[in-house]
Amino acid sequence: MTSNGTTSKAFSITSIALMAAVICVLGPLAIPVGPVPISLVPLAIFLSVYILGTKRGTAAVLIYLLIGAVGVPVFSGFAGGFGKIAGPTGGYLLGYIFMALIAGWFIHRFYDKVVIQFLGMLLGLAVLYAFGTAWLSISAGMSFQAALAAGVIPFVAFDVVKIIISIILGRTIRKRVPSLSQM
Numbered sequence: 001m002t003s004n005g006t007t008s009k010a011f012s013i014t015s016i017a018l019m020a021a022v023i024c025v026l027g028p029l030a031i032p033v034g035p036v037p038i039s040l041v042p043l044a045i046f047l048s049v050y051i052l053g054t055k056r057g058t059a060a061v062l063i064y065l066l067i068g069a070v071g072v073p074v075f076s077g078f079a080g081g082f083g084k085i086a087g088p089t090g091g092y093l094l095g096y097i098f099m100a101l102i103a104g105w106f107i108h109r110f111y112d113k114v115v116i117q118f119l120g121m122l123l124g125l126a127v128l129y130a131f132g133t134a135w136l137s138i139s140a141g142m143s144f145q146a147a148l149a150a151g152v153i154p155f156v157a158f159d160v161v162k163i164i165i166s167i168i169l170g171r172t173i174r175k176r177v178p179s180l181s182q183m
Contacts, residue, residue: 011179012056015051015052015056016052016056016059016060016063017060017063019044019047019048019051019052019056019057019060020059020060020061020063020064020067022044022047022048023041023044023045023048023060023061023064023074024064024067024068024072024074026039026040026041026043026044027039027040027041027044027064027068027074027075027076028073028074028075028076028077028078028079030076030077032077033154034150034151034154035088035089035136035140035150035151036088036089036092036132036136036150036151036154036155037076037077037089038154038155038158039076040162041064041076041096042096042099042125042128042159042162043162043165043166045057045061045096045099045100045103046103046121046162046163046166046167046170047166047169047170047173048060048061048100049100049103049104049107050104050107050166050167050169050170050171050173050174051170051173051174053104053108054100054101054104054105054107054108055104057100057104058097058100058101058104061096061097061100062097064096065085065093065094065096065097067080068080068081068084068085068093069081069082069085075089075093076089086139087139088135088136088139088140089132089135089136089151090135090139091131091132091133091134091135091136091139092128092131092132092135092136092151094131094135095127095128095129095130095131095132096128098124098127098128098131099124099125099127099128100124101124102120102123102124102127103120103121103123103124103125105120106119106120106121106123106124107120107121107170114167114171117167118163118164118167121163121166121167122160122163125159125163129151129152132151132152133147133148133151133152134147136150136151
C-alpha cells in the first residue's frame with residue numbers, strides 16, 4: 001500500500017473510532033421521562049453519518065452497540081450489557097443501525113438538497129421509532145398505542161431539533177475538514 005493509501009486508511013479508522021467515542025460519551029447522558037429516556041444518541045448518529053458517510057457512520061454505531069453489549073456503561077443512564085439490548089429499550093438500540101443506514105443514504109445521495117436530507121433523516125427516525133415501539137410493546141407487555149405514547153410521542157419535537165442541529169453542524173464540519181468529504 002502506498003503512503004497515501006495507508007494515511008487514508010488510518011484517517012478513516014481514526015474517524016470511525018472518534019465518532020464511536022462521541023456516541024459513547026453522549027449515550028449515557030439521558031433525561032429519564034418514562035421507560036424511554038431523552039437521549040443525545042440520535043444527534044450523535046446523525047452527525048456520524050453526515051460527517052463520515054453511510055458505511056463509516058454506521059460502523060461507528062455498530063462499535064458503540066458492541067461496546068455497550070459487552071458491558072461498558074455507554075447506554076442511557078450509564079447502563080451496559082446485553083440485558084439492556086434485550087430490555088424494553090433494546091428495539092431503539094438496534095433501530096439505530098437502520099436509522100444510520102437510511103439517514104446516511106439520503107444525506108449522501110442528496111447532498112445538495114437539504115430538504116430531501118431532512119425528510120430522509122425523518123424516515124430513518126420513523127424506522128427507529130417502529131423498531132423501538134414494537135419491541136417496547138412486546139417486552140414491557142404494553143399495547144402498541146401505549147408504547148407509542150411512552151416511546152415516541154414525547155420525543156418527536158426533540159428529535160426534529162436534533163436533525164436540524166446535525167444538518168447545520170454536519171455541513172459546517174464537512175466544509176471545514178475537506179478530507180472528510182474525500183472519504
